[in-house]
Amino acid sequence: MNMLPAVEVSQTPEEKFREYLASRPKPQRFTNQQRDMVQYIFSKHNHFDADELIDEMKRENFQVSRPTVYRTLKKLVDAGLLRKINLGKRTVYEHDYGYAQHDHLYCDQCGSMIEFQESRLDELIRDVCQDQQFQLGGHSFIIRGTCADCNRARMTKRRLDLV
Amino acid sequence: MNMLPAVEVSQTPEEKFREYLASRPKPQRFTNQQRDMVQYIFSKHNHFDADELIDEMKRENFQVSRPTVYRTLKKLVDAGLLRKINLGKRTVYEHDYGYAQHDHLYCDQCGSMIEFQESRLDELIRDVCQDQQFQLGGHSFIIRGTCADCNRARMTKRRLDLV
DNA sequence: ATTCTTGCAAAGCCTTTGCAACTGC
DNA sequence: GCAGTTGCAAAGGCTTTGCAAGAAT
Secondary structure: OOOOOEOOOOOOHHHHHHHHHHOOOOOOOOOHHHHHHHHHHHOOOOOEOHHHHHHHHHHOOOOOOHHHHHHHHHHHHHOOOEEEEEOOOOEEEEEOOOEOOOEEEEEOOOOOEEEEOOHHHHHHHHHHHHHHOOEEEEEEEEEEEEOHHHHHHHHHHHHHHHO | OOOOOEOOOOOOHHHHHHHHHHOOOOOOOOOHHHHHHHHHHHOOOOOEOHHHHHHHHHHOOOOOOHHHHHHHHHHHHHOOOEEEEEOOOOEEEEEOOOEOOOEEEEEOOOOOEEEEOOHHHHHHHHHHHHHHOOEEEEEEEEEEEEOHHHHHHHHHHHHHHHO
16 A cells, blocks of 8 residues: 555543543543453554454454444544545445544455545545535545556556467 | 436336346346336336335335335336335435436435435546546445435524524 | 343344245247 | 246345453553
């Protein structure tokens, strides 16, 4: 995955999450499983779905249960630590906190997600909202197709097929 | 819904669908239920999900079964008559054939979808794909937020609450 | 102590599928 | 008549929930 610039943050993800929990109308508790999840998720920068997270964490002997993972992921999204991306077939999560605003190219062949930044997009979104008197909440933007690697693989295969 | 320019098409949706069916590796059949669905769907221009379509068609005494609706919707998407839009909570379909390329603003409050066209978006997409040597397949772009109507309603409510 | 979180099993929701009866071509 | 379509019931995949036991504050 090509890396985008990190963003300066003054709190660790865990601190930010605790702050979020504490600031709820009904203060919520910070549990061991939640701590493990936050630490695990922010120890690597990648896109993952609920199942992958559960499998990987179990493989590393963390104690995680499916319902709790779903419940915690929802809180992490609310807290602004994660962003949820709906891919149609799959729903994946990625870091939101401490990471630059960006969008994705999604490869239909290999499933990889390539991140990109485009300042023109923000401008465009602002203009459209202005036009329609629409109060912007957010956006989802995914460009689908075939990534460079898969394209190369295809080309090669096609060449071989012709022989 | 604000209307975008229609596009010139030489075939009716039904004709186009029959052509698609006939051109399959294993030619497929055009049935009464499929005809009803195509006619019903293209008799109005709106966004709908599978359930809404079934309910409405049943209400008008068309005979439709859930599995067949799903099977036919898939074919209509393949045939290029419909476009499938994943809204996270809901999956909706809209006319693709005979209708200008566009994207959507989605109101979180009332669920309405406002269509818009932005030529700058195509340019941007082309540039990003160029950069990444990515072969474009398509894109999904949804701007979320609160539409003008809902915003007005909220304003009014807020004013009333203050009295 | 109180109140929130957990984990199991079960339910929900939307979508797909196996299969026998049916129907377009 | 053959091959594809239909509709029922059932299964699937992912996500959520009721509730009793357990943990955080």
